[in-house]
Amino acid sequence: MTNDLLNAIAALVPAGSRVLDLGCGDGALLAHLQQHKGCTGYGVELDDANVHACVARGVQVLQLNLDQGLLSLFEDQSFDVVLQIDTLQHLRNAEVMLRETARVGKTGIVAFPNFAHWPNRLSILRGRMPVTKRLPYQWYDTPNIRVGTFADFEVLAHKNGLRVLDGFGLQDGQRVDTWPNLMAGTAVFRFAGSV
């Protein structure tokens, strides 16, 4: 995770929150939230090396496969914030996970690469899949099994009855509120389940 993304997400998490970070990677974000914002909670991660990295930095991590629906382990509304930072694009059951995020968390925060960012569009116009700093993989070796856009997420959130509390783009560490679907490499949404 880049520092820009980490800082932008951390800014959205209220101090003292109980946090569940789905796909927490090496635990850098959770460690940051613990140290600088007094947050508590757990990371969920599948990869062995990442799980070890979390334990090594003192972040509580649960090695679970999100694609096996193991979020049932967590109670309704048991976390203030559930994070899915660059996780959605790796999940087979992304839609279920989104609903689960809203079930388990009072708010959810999702961030993912926005495929409609203009350099990507340009690349597609040229007839080639984009390879950028944000999407650094070739089409044949990308771990991202889903590509979606800022606008796509708004539709999916609506379909699942989620209330989008905030949605914006993120580009070069800056919040993008004007035409985020075109102008930002990363889409960020803060949302809650329907009441």
Add this chain to the structure above:
Amino acid sequence: MSFIATPRTMHFAQPLPLQSGAQVRDYTLAYETYGTLNADKSNAVLICHALNASHHVAGVYEGQPKSEGWWDNMIGPGKPVDTNRFFVIGVNNLGSCFGSTGPMHTHPDTGQVYGADFPVVTVEDWVNAQARLLDALGIEQLAAVMGGSLGGMQALSWTLQHPARVRHAVVVASAPNLTAENIAFNEVARRAIVTDPDFHGGHFYAHGVIPKRGLRIARMVGHITYLSDDVMNEKFGRELREAVADSVTGYRYSTQDIEFQIESYLRHQGDKFSEYFDANTYLLITRALDYFDPARAHGGDLAQALAGARSQFLVVSFTTDWRFSPARSREIVQALVKNQHAVSYAEIDAPHGHDAFLLDDARYLNVVRSYFDHIDTGARP
């Protein structure tokens, strides 16, 4: 070669009241310690053993270079549980047959060997006995308690029975209770022992015999459940012990001779086991496994049972362990999470089944090492 370990014993004159209502009067616990207890006695780690292990957790005995403790890959100087930092205690449980008071010892009331009269002991009883050993060693609070399988049950129970005395619990390849299938395996083993004509109702010592047939079969059944199908196939497959030269198939077409390598292996394991393990101990320890169920007193609600725990947890399971499957460890994790207790959980993708908790797997050992690196050796207020 590992470091030199020295077995010790501690005698307890005060009776230990048991969960069953019975008591053990006048008993001895065998134990070993490694490393140095620090000035404020806050760096102690208790290791709890499983079915057929003992207080000899790590190191070797003087003049016996091959006598490594059962968790020697885990515990020692520079090992994941580093005895340069921690004072590690291994203790043999009551009713076992490796030095602590057990069925082969003399009942102080009757002057006869206990045999089948040794009282039923539970995980909770063991924990209380261990706590008394800590009292005697002047240790008020453990930096960590750790165990695998049945040892993990003891570690879990420690956090419930003596919450203020445990800062961390490391629960490996364990479960919050046994499933019916698991109890069933134990029952097969027990029936094998009890129906051996040499068992004599548990008083075989007086007859100068040992129910070795029963012990062998008990061990064979147990051993199968500690391995995975894949590992067994990889190790033995359908390999014959000795193919018959003048047979097209190599088979000897016998119902009673050893034909396949796996048979030979299991018989060997059974033979070995029956030479050193006590039959009554086997019954007692498998029963302790069956009875363990901390949620039972809480209407089956494990989360409620774990509500009072104050320690931080590391839970570890192994994907191919079908005797203590990852799903059982996840039940523990779920109950801890529900209570907002501190917990990390590693599910190690290892091929070796239940036995994986004793084996070298870098991912497993590294997670444990890093977890212990974060354990403070200062006391919790």
